[in-house]
Amino acid sequence: MQATTRHLVRYLARRFAWHMLGAAIGLALVLLVYSLLFSAVTGLPAVVVAVVAVAAAVGLGLVPGARELEVTAARALLDVDAELVVPARPRPAHRVRTAGWVVLHLATGMLVAVCLFAVLPGAVLIGVETVAGRPFGSGVPLPDSAPEAALRLVACAVVGLLALAATWPLGAAASALAGRVLGPTPHDRMETALARAGREAEHTRLARELHDGIGHALTVVSVQAAAGRRVVAANPDAAADALAAIEDTARSALAELDQLLAVLRDDADDAAPLALAPALNDVVSEHRRAGLDVNARIDLPAGLPALLSRTVQRIVTEGLTNAHRHGGPGPVRLTVEQDGEEVRIEVVNPARAGARPGRAGRAGRASGGRGLSGVRERVALFGGTVEAGPDGDRWVLRATLPWTTMPGTTPAGLTDPADPADPADRKDPDA
Structure with missing residues (x-):
C-alpha cells in the first residue's frame, strides 16, 4: 500500500513538473507577445494576441534543439514507454510534429496553471464567503437563501476538485500522445x-x-x-x-x-x-x-x-x-x-x-x-x-x-x- 502511494505521488509530481514547465514557457511567451503588440498597437482584441502567441509557440518548436528538450522532458517526467526519436537530420515531418508538440505542451501547461492557481483559489474563496456570509473580495454576490448557499457550496467543491485533478487526465493524455508525436515517422522506421x-x-x-x-x-x-x-x-x-x-x-x-x-x-x-x-x-x-x-x-x-x-x-x-x-x-x-x-x-x-x-x-x-x-x-x-x-x-x-x-x-x-x-x-x- 505504501509503495503504491509513493508511486502515485511520484507520478503526480512528475506530471505536475511537466505541466509547470510548459506553463512557465507559455506564460513568458504570452507576456512577451502581449508587450510587443501593445507597445506597437493599442486596443488589439484578445483573439489577436492568442493567435500571435500560438504562432510564436510554433516558431519556438521549429528552433533547433527544441525536439531534444521535449524528448528529454517526456522521458523523464511523463514515463513514456514508447520509442522517442531525435533524428540526426530532421525532416519536415519531424519539424511539424515537434512544433505541434510544443504548442500542446504549452497549452496544457497553461491550462493546468489556470486551474490550480486561478480556478481552485477562486472556488475556495467563494466557498469561504458563502459560509462566512460576508464578501472577501471575490466580487460574487452572496446567496439570498440557505438552499442557494448549499448549492453554491456544492458547486464550489466540484469545481475545486476538478481543478485540482486537472493534471491527471491531461498528463495521461500527453503520455499517450508522446509516442505518436515524438516517435519515429514511417521514414524513420524504414531507415x-x-x-x-x-x-x-x-x-x-x-x-x-x-x-x-x-x-x-x-x-x-x-x-x-x-x-x-x-x-x-x-x-x-x-x-x-x-x-x-x-x-x-x-x-x-x-x-x-x-x-x-x-x-x-x-x-x-x-x-x-x-x-x-x-x-x-x-x-x-x-x-x-x-x-x-x-x-x-x-x-x-x-x-x-x-x-x-x-x-x-x-x-x-x-x-x-x-x-x-x-x-x-x-x-x-x-x-x-x-x-x-x-x-x-x-x-x-x-x-x-x-x-x-x-x-x-x-x-x-x-x-x-x-x-x-x-x-x-x-x-x-x-x-x-x-x-x-x-x-x-x-x-x-x-x-x-x-x-x-x-x-x-x-x-x-x-x-x-x-x-x-x-x-x-x-x-x-x-x-
Missing part, C-alpha cells in the same frame, strides 16, 4: 529496418567469411595433425611434412583473419584485385599436402572482377573442404571454367561408404550445412545457381556464376597446379 538488415547482413557475411576461411584452415590442420600423430613413430619425415603443412595453414589462416578484421575496420578495400590463379593453386596444393587426391582443370579468362574472383575461390575452398571432411577415398575432380557468359565450378568426389542422403552430421550432407548455405548466399548475389547432392556413389557440387567478358580481357588458361616433379605435393601423410 531503422534498413540499418537492422544491414547489420544482420554484415553479421552473416562475417560468419560466412570465418567459416569459409578459418573453418577450412582448421579442417586441414585437424587432418594433418591426425595424420602426423599416426605416423610420428614409423615415418618421422611424413610427420614433419604434416607439421610443416599445419604451420603453413595456420600462418595463412592468421593472415586471412587479419585481412578480414582490417576490412571490418574499413582499413582495407574488399574490392582489391585478387590473383585468382595463385589463390586457386594454393587451395589445391594445400589439400593435396593434406592427403586429398585432386585432379584439377582450371581454365578462366584473366581480369575477373574482384568480387567474382573471391566468390570462385570461396566456392572451390568449400567444395574441397567438404570432400576432405565428408568424402570417401578416391580422386576428387575439380573443374573451373568459363562457358560463354558463365563461370562454372564443379567438385566431384566419392561419397563415403554408408552415408545416407539427408542425414545430418559427418556422414551425410544432403541437408546442407552452414558452408553450403554460404555458397548459396554468395552465388545468389550474382543471380547464379547451385546444385549440391549425391549422384550415385559420388557427391557433386556445381555452381554457375553469370559473367560477361569485360572489354580488354583475353582468355588465359590456368594450368593444373600439380607439379609432378615435386613429390611433396603427391605425398600422402597417412601412408
